Amino acid sequence: MTQLRVITLAACLASTSAFALDGGEYRFNGFGTAGITHLGGEDDGRSYGVNGQTNDSWRGDQLSKLGGQFQYGLTDTLGVTVQATAKPEQDNWKANLEWAYLSWQATDGLTLRAGRLRSPVYMYSETLDVGFTYPWLRLPDEVYSQVQVSNYEGADALYTLPLSFGSVSFQVAAGQAVNRNIFAADDLYDIDYKKIFAANVSLASNDFGTVRIGYTEADINTDISARVNTFPFGTSASILLNQLDDQKGKFTSVGYQYDDGTWITSNEWTSLIIERDGEGSTEAFYLMGGRRFGDFLAHVTYAQLDKDQGRQTSWTYGLNYTITPTVILKSEYKRVDTSGNGYSGVFVEKAQESYDHAVYAQSGGLGGSPSRNYDGDIISVGVDFVF
Secondary structure, eight states: OOHHHHHHHHHHHTTOGGGOOOTTOEEEEEEEEEEEEEEESOOSOOEESTTSOBSSSOBSTTTOEEEEEEEEESSSSEEEEEEEEEEEETTEEEEEEEEEEEEEEOSSSEEEEEEEEEOOOSTTGGGTTOGGGSSOSSOOHHHHTSOOOOEEEEEEEEEEEEETTEEEEEEEEEEEEEEEEEEETTEEEEEEEEEEEEEEEEEEETTTEEEEEEEEEEEEEEEEEEEEEOTTTOOEEEEEEEEEEEEEEEEEEEEEEEEOSSEEEEEEEEEEEETTSSSOEEEEEEEEEEEEETTEEEEEEEEEEEETTEEEEEEEEEEEEEEETTEEEEEEEEEEEEEESSOOTTEEOOHHHHHHHHHHHHTTTSSSOOOOOOEEEEEEEEEEEEO
8 A cells, every 4th residue: 555545544534625525435444553551650559541441450441442434425515424433431342423424515625514523622633543643552641631522513614725835724613512421530420511612723834744723612511429438437428529510611722743754743732721610720731753764653752731739741752663554563651750739640549539638638637548649650552553
């Protein structure tokens, strides 16, 4: 398979309007990841990650996934796209309908879409499950753990304007994502995102890479409660860990990518604010640089996550090998550290632990247990592929 064919295939999986089909034509593409990961450095069975699947066992459910995308041209300007995946959610595998939408190419530069669409939150949102399109096996957790919703029901408009040195693209989206799951306190809870509004602009130059600026907001509803053994009598009771009632969340991101075939860099900064949640703002970023040596890509990433309670930092060192034009073997070592007033970062704490920390602080140490920081070494090995 030629390199041009691979680039086209990856672009199709991003569902850009540049590859619209004629009436009666169809296209099917597949993608996936097969990988294992392991957390070392924490000796109490601590887990890490959005679904808590990275721990001191060698596990494949943190990274592995399989997906397919089908596109069909109803007419020369009207088409349908469906994308489905099978991937883990916490400790169980689950089938997901990621995309199911109609698209209308109104003009050469304007495309309108309606149905189930990807939430345009991050720089890599359109290809979130297609690991082949980014250099890491696991996207930087400091940034990509913040907003867990990956799709919504609604509509968007995409407009691309060609320029002498590249192109500029605009996207405006609106809709809602209700009855979704959010992972917190080592469990899954219901969450609704209503009145979603998103807008972003990307400037792609022929010689200097791509800059993207995005903004997303939504009214959030969730009730995160859990049963714990209470102090001082040890009786079981339900406590409220967090509750959001139509509170507006605002997410801003700025990203930059560059790849000239030899040198590569990818960088993203984000800011998350949830009004009246009492936790202030969350800011995060990562800086990645890499160089290709024939079929090998060596890269290094520094990432940082800042909240009022503390900070998480990490260094990731990766080495990729292109086995075939459509199959990449990836290996990574990630060192993660947290600091601050018992801040746990992306490390997972159970509801009982959070309650015990609160009791310890409020009782002056008479009960519960003190909060603490965590650190660890994460090793990941896997294969990303497209077909």
